[in-house]
Amino acid sequence: MNQIVEQGKTLLVVGPAAVSVISGKAEVLGFPVNDKRRVVVREGKQLPFFITEKAVFDISLSENASFEEVEGNTIPDSWTDAAELLKGFHKRPTVAMVIGRADTGKTSFCTYLVNNLVSVKQRVAILDGDLGQSDVGPPCTVAYACVTKPLIELYELKAENAFFVGVTSPSEAVDKMIEGLALMKAEIMSKPVDFIVVNTDGWVEGEGAVQYKAQLAEKLEPDIIFCIQQRNDLSPLLETIPSKKIVVESSFAVKQRSPEKRRLLREMNYSKYLVGAKVRSLPLNQLKLEEKLVWQAKQDAGKGLLLGLYGTHRKFLGIGVLQNIDQKRRTLKILTSVSATPVSVVFGKIRLNENFKETHFSGSNVAADRS
Ligand SMILES: Nc1ncnc2c1ncn2[C@@H]1O[C@H](COP(=O)(O)OP(=O)(O)OP(=O)(O)O)[C@@H](O)[C@H]1O
Ligand SMILES: [Mg+2]
Numbered sequence: 102m103n104q105i106v107e108q109g110k111t112l113l114v115v116g117p118a119a120v121s122v123i124s125g126k127a128e129v130l131g132f133p134v135n136d137k138r139r140v141v142v143r144e145g146k147q148l149p150f151f152i153t154e155k156a157v158f159d160i161s162l163s164e165n166a167s168f169e170e171v172e173g174n175t176i177p178d179s180w181t182d183a184a185e186l187l188k189g190f191h192k193r194p195t196v197a198m199v200i201g202r203a204d205t206g207k208t209s210f211c212t213y214l215v216n217n218l219v220s221v222k223q224r225v226a227i228l229d230g231d232l233g234q235s236d237v238g239p240p241c242t243v244a245y246a247c248v249t250k251p252l253i254e255l256y257e258l259k260a261e262n263a264f265f266v267g268v269t270s271p272s273e274a275v276d277k278m279i280e281g282l283a284l285m286k287a288e289i290m291s292k293p294v295d296f297i298v299v300n301t302d303g304w305v306e307g308e309g310a311v312q313y314k315a316q317l318a319e320k321l322e323p324d325i326i327f328c329i330q331q332r333n334d335l336s337p338l339l340e341t342i343p344s345k346k347i348v349v350e351s352s353f354a355v356k357q358r359s360p361e362k363r364r365l366l367r368e369m370n371y372s373k374y375l376v377g378a379k380v381r382s383l384p385l386n387q388l389k390l391e392e393k394l395v396w397q398a399k400q401d402a403g404k405g406l407l408l409g410l411y412g413t414h415r416k417f418l419g420i421g422v423l424q425n426i427d428q429k430r431r432t433l434k435i436l437t438s439v440s441a442t443p444v445s446v447v448f449g450k451i452r453l454n455e456n457f458k459e460t461h462f463s464g465s466n467v468a469a470d471r472s
């Protein structure tokens with residue numbers, strides 16, 4: 102279906118949908134879409150096309166998809182100011198951290214910052230610390246990727262390395278989160294990048310969250326923190342963290358997702374990393390494992406536990422799903438699409454069924470989780 106949209110308006114498209122600009126010009130979070138490129142809007146996602154020159158769109162909608170036109174730009178002025186401010190930093194690399202509750206627009210804001218920086222030839226690394234709604238690595242990991250070209254979604258990026266945390270909620274793995282993000286940051290620091298943009302998880306309210314974010318800021322030493330605030334929800338955090346902070350707004354067009362939808366998005370993401378997975382038998386004596394967890398896994402058969410697979414030099418290879426521990430043959434049977442030989446396997450606490458759907462873990466109900 103064709104849709105004509107006037108300059109200065111925004112076309113908001115909710116996926117699953119495919120959109121092409123037949124004529125005219127539009128921008129998605131700072132990414133210029135002015136050719137015949139087909140933009141895919143994934144299920145559960147919304148993309149804003151801001152019209153910079155009267156445009157004709159070709160839109161194909163799948164079930165439950167929709168679109169609407171809204172007046173003006175859905176990118177708040179404070180986002181534009183933030184991007185300009187960041188471009189003015191001379192330190193290399195400059196580290197910018199983004200903090201905000203779930204569904205405030207953290208990923209969109211990071212994408213907007215990245216696009217603004219790469220458009221002026223800056224080399225950017227995105228360090229994705231949003232464990233439950235990860236864009237760069239698989240769910241339950243923190244990961245990074247380097248960006249040199251503008252992009253529509255961080256999800257397009259391929260992780261250069263990742264750290265497997267093994268849960269979807271940072272509150273269950275504070276120390277691991279800090280360790281993982283610090284390790285990834287140290288690795289990025291050895292690369293030729295001008296900016297590091299750190300996205301974080303949406304756990305921001307309550308004493309535990311404030312302490313955790315303060316510790317993280319202390320460890321990662323950001324030069325600036327952008328706080329996406331809604332209704333003063335970040336006040337205690339803003340008071341606690343000593344780094345330079347700038348408050349930015351959440352877009353009026355931000356779209357909330359239910360916990361079920363968030364889980365569904367995560368499950369689609371597990372499937373992406375497990376596509377073509379085969380069962381492999383790995384000899385236990387050739388693997389580095391956390392003994393305590395292996396013992397626990399044996400106790401309850403372990404089937405379905407999410408695993409993180411590493412090669413040499415802490416290189417993350419991918420995820421797997423535990424099938425069983427064969428005591429007689431001393432092997433670990435796992436379902437994975439990783440073909441390289443892992444040298445170490447880390448046990449997660451998430452359990453997936455045969456369709457890669459999350460089941461219960463650690464006695465808590467995943468559906469009730471806001472991760
Ligand atoms: N400036 C904007 N214009 C239009 N839509 C937006 C904007 N910012 C965010 N959205 C939409 O709101 C939804 C939530 O945004 P986003 O995924 O960026 O938030 P988030 O804080 O990263 O969420 P999560 O907690 O799931 O990681 C998305 O569908 C996104 O497309
Ligand atoms: Mg996000």
